[in-house]
Amino acid sequence: MKQASGTGKNATGIGMSPIDSKKLIEYALRALPSAGSEHAMEEVREAFTLDTGVIGSVPPPSSLKGMAKMALDAVKGNKATIFIDKLGERAAFERTGTRLYEAMLAKYDALGSYDGGPTRERLEEIRDEELEHLGIVNEAILALGGDPTVMTPGADIVGVQGIGLVQVLTDPRTTMDQCLSSLLVAELTDNDGWELLANLAEAMGHTEMAQAFREALDAEETHLDDVRRWIVATVGEAASLTSSGSEASPA
Amino acid sequence: MALDIFKETGVPLEKQEFDWRDLVREPISKLDDDAFTRVRVILMNGIENESWTFQHQFHRMNEALRLPLARVRRAEQHQQTVVNWLLPADQSVLETTIAYEQVAVEVTASLAQNEVDPYVKQVLDFGLLEDFDHLYRYSALLDRLEGKDANNILQSYTDVAPGRPTKEEHRDPFDDLREHYDHKRAAPITKINALTIVAAEQQTRNYYATVGNVYADPIARQLYAEISSIEEQHVTQYGSLIDPRETWLEKWLLHEVTEVYNYFGCMQQETNPRIKAIWERFVQYELGHLHVVMDLFRRVENRDPAEVLPATLPETISFKSQRDYVRNILETQVDLRPIGTQFVDKSQVPSSSPSHAYRARVNREGSPSELVSAGYRYIPGTELLDRARVLRGANGHGSRGRVQA
Numbered sequence: 001m002k003q004a005s006g007t008g009k010n011a012t013g014i015g016m017s018p019i020d021s022k023k024l025i026e027y028a029l030r031a032l033p034s035a036g037s038e039h040a041m042e043e044v045r046e047a048f049t050l051d052t053g054v055i056g057s058v059p060p061p062s063s064l065k066g067m068a069k070m071a072l073d074a075v076k077g078n079k080a081t082i083f084i085d086k087l088g089e090r091a092a093f094e095r096t097g098t099r100l101y102e103a104m105l106a107k108y109d110a111l112g113s114y115d116g117g118p119t120r121e122r123l124e125e126i127r128d129e130e131l132e133h134l135g136i137v138n139e140a141i142l143a144l145g146g147d148p149t150v151m152t153p154g155a156d157i158v159g160v161q162g163i164g165l166v167q168v169l170t171d172p173r174t175t176m177d178q179c180l181s182s183l184l185v186a187e188l189t190d191n192d193g194w195e196l197l198a199n200l201a202e203a204m205g206h207t208e209m210a211q212a213f214r215e216a217l218d219a220e221e222t223h224l225d226d227v228r229r230w231i232v233a234t235v236g237e238a239a240s241l242t243s244s245g246s247e248a249s250p251a
Numbered sequence: 252m253a254l255d256i257f258k259e260t261g262v263p264l265e266k267q268e269f270d271w272r273d274l275v276r277e278p279i280s281k282l283d284d285d286a287f288t289r290v291r292v293i294l295m296n297g298i299e300n301e302s303w304t305f306q307h308q309f310h311r312m313n314e315a316l317r318l319p320l321a322r323v324r325r326a327e328q329h330q331q332t333v334v335n336w337l338l339p340a341d342q343s344v345l346e347t348t349i350a351y352e353q354v355a356v357e358v359t360a361s362l363a364q365n366e367v368d369p370y371v372k373q374v375l376d377f378g379l380l381e382d383f384d385h386l387y388r389y390s391a392l393l394d395r396l397e398g399k400d401a402n403n404i405l406q407s408y409t410d411v412a413p414g415r416p417t418k419e420e421h422r423d424p425f426d427d428l429r430e431h432y433d434h435k436r437a438a439p440i441t442k443i444n445a446l447t448i449v450a451a452e453q454q455t456r457n458y459y460a461t462v463g464n465v466y467a468d469p470i471a472r473q474l475y476a477e478i479s480s481i482e483e484q485h486v487t488q489y490g491s492l493i494d495p496r497e498t499w500l501e502k503w504l505l506h507e508v509t510e511v512y513n514y515f516g517c518m519q520q521e522t523n524p525r526i527k528a529i530w531e532r533f534v535q536y537e538l539g540h541l542h543v544v545m546d547l548f549r550r551v552e553n554r555d556p557a558e559v560l561p562a563t564l565p566e567t568i569s570f571k572s573q574r575d576y577v578r579n580i581l582e583t584q585v586d587l588r589p590i591g592t593q594f595v596d597k598s599q600v601p602s603s604s605p606s607h608a609y610r611a612r613v614n615r616e617g618s619p620s621e622l623v624s625a626g627y628r629y630i631p632g633t634e635l636l637d638r639a640r641v642l643r644g645a646n647g648h649g650s651r652g653r654v655q656a
Binding site: 051052053055056057069092094095096097098099103128131132134135136138139140143144148149151152153156157159160162163166167168170171172174206208209211212215 | 277280281282283339340341343395396397398399400402403466467468469471631632633635636638639640642643646648649650651653654655656
């Protein structure tokens with residue numbers, strides 16, 4: 001299996017250049033630092049935050065049915081807008097999640113698995129469940145009279161967060177364990193996301209919807225358990241390689 | 252509302268001041284602003300970068316004008332920053348790419364309709380169908396890499412469908428050069444259109460050439476490499492429309508009037524008042540630059556700027572969906588191919604064409620643009636949404652049926 005932890009020529013540490021690093025440190029200590037402290041940056045961020053608006057808004061429902069439902073939720077004191085935002089967020093997450101598992105399948109096909117690692121069938125199953133969860137959110141948004149193609153602010157933000165995960169999964173140089181650590185980030189977030197959504201639906205009186213979301217949460221909990229177990233197994237495999245004195249070799 | 256560029260002198264160059272806070276304003280909203288506000292931001296960033304690039308080339312070739320060029324260029328630098336920093340950080344590189352292609356489609360189509368020289372219009376129509384295809388390929392990548400819908404950026408103004416296939420756009424340089432206009436006879440709008448499109452395409456080429464390495468995915472890296480190469484062909488094509496016999500000062504004058512013209516069009520049509528104020532300010536700044544150059548033109552070349560400049564500004568770019576025009580060009584011209592500077596039906600291109608050999612060479616390991624979009628058709632909400640619906644239907648919508656409110 002491709003391993004990231006083989007010994008090599010990593011040049012990033014200061015200890016790699018004992019003579020030059022000594023010069024670097026001595027010169028930096030002799031130079032006068034700029035006035036002030038790093039708190040100056042906080043002040044600028046604070047000022048910009050106060051001066052600037054938000055990333056975007058949640059649109060009003062595009063259908064009469066949706067407007068009626070939103071008005072009803074408003075009368076009940078419920079935050080229909082927050083709910084729509086969070087639904088959009090979950091839909092975006094499940095879309096990216098499906099693409100992450102597709103990338104993971106390509107990684108699996110290239111590198112294969114290991115003792116206690118994922119099987120292709122299980123990865124496919126999780127991918128399909130992410131897709132099915134997208135379908136559930138889609139039906140929920142439609143049931144509320146919303147537009148499932150809207151990128152809500154929450155959807156936008158998870159898109160920004162997800163870029164790093166996509167980068168790791170699609171990089172041909174990354175290893176199974178590096179990809180699994182990214183999937184762990186995704187699954188942890190997704191679990192909390194579904195729980196929040198289920199609670200929100202419950203609080204707003206959408207009981208049927210809340211139950212569908214809890215079923216999705218059950219599946220997501222299993223995904224999380226699996227990814228955690230696969231990560232532990234990668235360490236186990238690496239440890240066994242080390243103890244037998246074998247060097248990691250590219251797959 | 253007309254603008255008399257000879258009477259309106261704008262803000263004098265020495266009064267064109269900036270500070271760092273002024274350069275970094277609140278960006279536009281990816282979600283809430285109209286797509287054409289983003290189109291204008293991207294276009295004007297390209298216009299500013301072309302002016303900056305041109306003025307650098309000029310001062311390396313002219314001793315006497317180095318200082319005025321450096322002074323004007325400093326203002327252009329800061330204007331470019333104000334404009335380009337209006338793009339928000341939550342817009343991913345690929346989403347920004349979708350927006351660049353929307354600029355290429357909508358702006359090219361508008362320029363073509365304003366163009367009075369039939370040959371130049373033909374060149375614009377030819378390039379239009381290639382950028383239209385890029386939009387389709389990048390939309391497939393956005394969907395299949397990040398799981399996002401290109402229409403969140405396009406806002407339904409622009410179609411997402413194949414144009415002239417990107418894999419067929421690769422040509423030998425011989426087939427990318429065009430005939431240039433005659434600077435003594437061409438209408439001012441022809442010169443302004445040529446500079447506008449070369450600026451937009453150059454910006455696109457430079458953007459792809461810079462960000463193509465940002466993505467880890469090998470398909471994404473290959474697609475940017477492939478389309479960046481076409482954008483280089485487009486910069487060659489559109490740059491060759493410009494008459495090389497114009498003097499450097501004449502070209503500078505044309506650059507400045509192109510900036511006035513484009514900022515003015517943006518100002519007239521801007522829907523976001525905060526951004527409109529920036530366009531208004533920069534119309535005044537560019538008028539200031541134009542008058543500096545008009546003065547130099549009179550003194551150095553002993554010529555009247557009215558020889559080169561239009562008496563009144565021509566009709567501006569129309570920042571609106573050009574869907575019908577684009578579809579019509581697609582239906583009637585998708586099979587055109589160049590032989591040297593002329594366009595013919597692809598059936599008339601001889602097998603000895605250097606572009607055939609070139610294409611065979613660059614595509615010999617396959618075409619990234621074909622690979623990324625294999626089987627792709629635009630579907631609102633991404634093709635995943637469609638797959639999710641099918642999957643839910645096949646599963647009878649799970650144990651409890653379709654989700655209800």
